[in-house]
Amino acid sequence: MEENEVNKIIQDEGLTNFNLFEKHPVKENEVVIKKENKSWEVFSTSEKGSAEGIKVFQNESEALDNFTERLRAKNKVLEYFRKKGL
Template sequence: MDRKKAKKIISEENLTNYNLFEEHPVKENEIVICKKNQNWCVFFTSERATPEGIEEFATEEKALDSFIQRIRSNKIVLDYFTKKRSKE
């Protein structure tokens, strides 16, 4: 996957809570993709904006695949809890 396709997916699927190539300072509870040294890193941040679950990739394409998979999964979880709260 390339950046253009990733941005298209994010837009079309209304994905949220992400930080694409450090476009803003890292915040709590988001999925992040960035380049560190020679590798691409994908991770999520805790409620204190601490990086967790860090994966490193040799190529941007593989990192973007993981990044999109993670923000899709995060959306499923957020949608579940939003629906659950609205029923209470």
């Protein structure tokens, strides 16, 4: 997957709570992808903003695939809680 494909998925599916290549400072409850030297890190942040479940990739395409999967899952969970009023 390429970054332009991810951007299209985000727009088409109305996904939120993400930080794609550090476009802004990391916030709480986000899915993050960032480049670190010659690798890519994908992780989620907690309600306190700490990184959780860091996975390191040597290939940008695989990192973007993982980022997209996590982002879709996070948005499903957030939508569930919104519907429940939590």
